[in-house]
Amino acid sequence: MKKDTVFVTSPALPPLEEFIPYLRKIWDSKVLTNGGPFHQQLESALCEYFGVKHICLFTNGTIALITALQALRITGEVITTPYSFVATSHALKWNGIKPVFVDIDPNTLNLDPAQIESAITPQTTAIMPVHCYGHPCDVAAIEKVADNYNLKVIYDAAHAFGVKDAGGSVLRHGDLSVLSFHATKVFNTFEGGAIICPDAKTKVRIDQLKNFGHAGETSVVAPGINGKMSEFNAALGMLQLQYIEQVLESRKRIDAAYRERLKHVPGIHCLQGSGEEQANYSYFPILVNSGYPITRDELYQRLKDNGIHPRRYFYPLISEFSMYRDLPSSRRENLPHATAAAEQVLCLPIFPDLELSVVDEICKIISTH
Incomplete structure (x- = not known):
């Protein structure tokens, strides 16, 4: 790209x-x-x-x-x-x-x-x-x-x-x-x-x-x-x-485009909502699981090499930073789902000015092995 x-x-x-x-x-x-x-x-x-x-x-x-x-x-x-x-x-x-x-x-x-x-x-x-x-x-x-x-x-x-x-x-x-x-x-x-x-x-x-x-x-x-x-x-x-409804509509369109293009990619899970009547499409997180041929971090680097800068929101967990890691509640064995999510998550670009042609390119990079 x-x-x-x-x-x-x-x-x-x-x-x-x-x-x-x-x-x-x-x-x-x-x-x-x-x-x-x-x-x-x-x-x-x-x-x-x-x-x-x-x-x-x-x-x-x-x-x-x-x-x-x-x-x-x-x-x-x-x-x-x-x-x-x-x-x-x-x-x-x-x-x-x-x-x-x-x-x-x-x-x-x-x-x-x-x-x-x-x-x-x-x-x-x-x-x-x-x-x-x-x-x-x-x-x-x-x-x-x-x-x-x-x-x-x-x-x-x-x-x-x-x-x-x-x-x-x-x-x-x-x-x-x-x-x-x-x-x-x-x-x-x-x-x-x-x-x-x-x-x-x-x-x-x-x-x-x-x-x-x-x-x-x-x-x-x-x-x-x-x-x-x-x-x-x-x-x-x-x-x-004055522009918020326009912003939300643009984000909704980009969210739908990602879902359509990534829905059949093995090992890529697009996070679903949790029952909201009106979403705001503030992020587009995917989980890169074991069914995908490369690791999350390898995909992260591949996208960066192509000029795309996703973010690993949220990695590492808060509980792993130095000021928190010694708390008894920070032990990884107590936080299996949070640990797994932090190791699999990748938030893809989403903002109102993002062109769908760029979404196509991003999805092509993810879909090509």
């Missing part, structure tokens, strides 16, 4: 000329941050889009995760997945919380609810699952365990923008759900994030925590952080919302 390099993703951006009027308004107002007009507009617009009542915007998803844990006063141990980006567990570490890893479901690659109960100890205070690749967790089963043991549930929903189950947005589940608007995500604000809040009181606490703990000009009520989203990011978000 060897034409232009094709990366696993490329940010969706609106026409630059359409962003200029937003910038002029910022210049005219001289309000750059601290909950300005665009910040307030984006909060309202996202509440309407998701069908939720309260949302708090953040500078990024990681700070949002850290603050969500603080907002619910989580301590001790939190049960989570080893199969995710490191920010999931790092947010726990930053709060002095011990992550406890349990295995994933081999079909959805989400946290397996059946594994949670045996990992609960007197120190367990919460569960932090991930809607991996935007495919919803088994929220009913997780909620049942949480209710039985009086645990909080914080969803890392970084991948789940726009995803719906039978009852509406998946973001309504759990005590809190946390989004990322990073440049690699379906919806981006350059950098950004958000927390979906169940009630006004929780929103007030989170808004205080993301603004150094300020509860007024001369009152500080908590050791908060500077997690506020700027007006530039919020303005971009307002414009991006």
